[in-house]
Amino acid sequence: MDEHDQEPEKVLDVPIEHGARTMESTVQSVGMKDKFLYFDVRGRGEAIRQLMVLGGHSFEDVRISMEEWPGFKDQMPLGQVPVLEVNGTKIGQSVAILRYLGHQLRRAGSTPLECARLDMIGEVVQEFTNTEGAGKLPAVLLGFIKANKEEFYKTKIVPDVDKYAPIIERFLLENGNNGLFSGDRETWVDIFAAETFSKLTDYASHDALDAYPRIQALITRIHNIPAIKEHIAKRKPTPA
Amino acid sequence: MDEHDQEPEKVLDVPIEHGARTMESTVQSVGMKDKFLYFDVRGRGEAIRQLMVLGGHSFEDVRISMEEWPGFKDQMPLGQVPVLEVNGTKIGQSVAILRYLGHQLRRAGSTPLECARLDMIGEVVQEFTNTEGAGKLPAVLLGFIKANKEEFYKTKIVPDVDKYAPIIERFLLENGNNGLFSGDRETWVDIFAAETFSKLTDYASHDALDAYPRIQALITRIHNIPAIKEHIAKRKPTPA
Numbered sequence: 001m002d003e004h005d006q007e008p009e010k011v012l013d014v015p016i017e018h019g020a021r022t023m024e025s026t027v028q029s030v031g032m033k034d035k036f037l038y039f040d041v042r043g044r045g046e047a048i049r050q051l052m053v054l055g056g057h058s059f060e061d062v063r064i065s066m067e068e069w070p071g072f073k074d075q076m077p078l079g080q081v082p083v084l085e086v087n088g089t090k091i092g093q094s095v096a097i098l099r100y101l102g103h104q105l106r107r108a109g110s111t112p113l114e115c116a117r118l119d120m121i122g123e124v125v126q127e128f129t130n131t132e133g134a135g136k137l138p139a140v141l142l143g144f145i146k147a148n149k150e151e152f153y154k155t156k157i158v159p160d161v162d163k164y165a166p167i168i169e170r171f172l173l174e175n176g177n178n179g180l181f182s183g184d185r186e187t188w189v190d191i192f193a194a195e196t197f198s199k200l201t202d203y204a205s206h207d208a209l210d211a212y213p214r215i216q217a218l219i220t221r222i223h224n225i226p227a228i229k230e231h232i233a234k235r236k237p238t239p240a
Numbered sequence: 241m242d243e244h245d246q247e248p249e250k251v252l253d254v255p256i257e258h259g260a261r262t263m264e265s266t267v268q269s270v271g272m273k274d275k276f277l278y279f280d281v282r283g284r285g286e287a288i289r290q291l292m293v294l295g296g297h298s299f300e301d302v303r304i305s306m307e308e309w310p311g312f313k314d315q316m317p318l319g320q321v322p323v324l325e326v327n328g329t330k331i332g333q334s335v336a337i338l339r340y341l342g343h344q345l346r347r348a349g350s351t352p353l354e355c356a357r358l359d360m361i362g363e364v365v366q367e368f369t370n371t372e373g374a375g376k377l378p379a380v381l382l383g384f385i386k387a388n389k390e391e392f393y394k395t396k397i398v399p400d401v402d403k404y405a406p407i408i409e410r411f412l413l414e415n416g417n418n419g420l421f422s423g424d425r426e427t428w429v430d431i432f433a434a435e436t437f438s439k440l441t442d443y444a445s446h447d448a449l450d451a452y453p454r455i456q457a458l459i460t461r462i463h464n465i466p467a468i469k470e471h472i473a474k475r476k477p478t479p480a
Contacts, residue, residue, distance in 0.1 A: 095363060
């Protein structure tokens, strides 16, 4: 009952031929840029912007103001942003967008099993962004949640960091401690984690990651990639 | 500032050559079956089991008792199950496992953009499983949360169904109302949604989906696929 009695059969972890899904396609081009719709904050959108910048992927960076939002909301597939619009197809959910672009821009794993491991790590980062403490930092910064920022940091955010950051450190260690989650090339999950955790030191507390040197090193590495470094240098300050 | 000034460049949505990542590999086989580790309940594991059954993917169905769990917990990448172990590599997070198997078993989208749309829908189903009402049904059923089941259903679960089921219905409608989320072949997201919502009628209230005919039709369709029908017929009852 607990075991199925078919013949043993195994799916090997062969390298993905990126050409099949990305290389050929990037050579072709049509007139319309992808459109990226989000608010004028880092929030759940900045990792996506950085991934496109890293991949040299031209996009229209639509930043929706609070006044404009009601006019956009009903046209979004989930009534939410971020949304990536590709040839008229709108994709919502930030992690779905990151993964799609990761594959398109060759910033994913190089085998199906590496992709699965990256997806697992991506889910952990996503969980962290959905926590009641760390996940609510933007809402506190933007005033949607009325709270004293220092108090909220100490009592609500620090416990979430204490829970999730060690897991992230361990995943970084497992990949030969080379500073990345998988292989030797930055993927969408490296960008996603670096952006997510750097918001803690940028917006919550400068010492938020003092106990987590591998996450700090990941952030430093990502932020020193020339394309991203230039993007961050030009980026105007936003409240969250 | 809001627009990047690179040349317009576009990644077209070309069909994925499944052969590159799945067909070749399924032909090869090694002696060791994938091992699927979860508790002896449907919970977050049954959709994964059904997907493997659908794909004819042989696996060792390890069902961990509460007594055995402490001996397993520390060996799991996130201290949690479900976990799929492939040649010694352990993948956690149910959605990461579903997506991996979906691609390996040709039960994913047939273009990158279809995959992205399915990922978006998968994220919505996942959100539903993480809600404070519907998501906590297993904990109520297993007694981890002390609550009157009928009262919990009416006050906590129904609002979550009212929020998420219409979105799911709309995604089903968008695909030409053919009963599936994408294309004309059942994918991992169809299996995931059918299992997630069928637990409501099986465990919470028989009329839970009366207002949602497309979700009911999806469940009926999935449960009548011969391999899954046989699996369900043989399945022993579990408390959640």
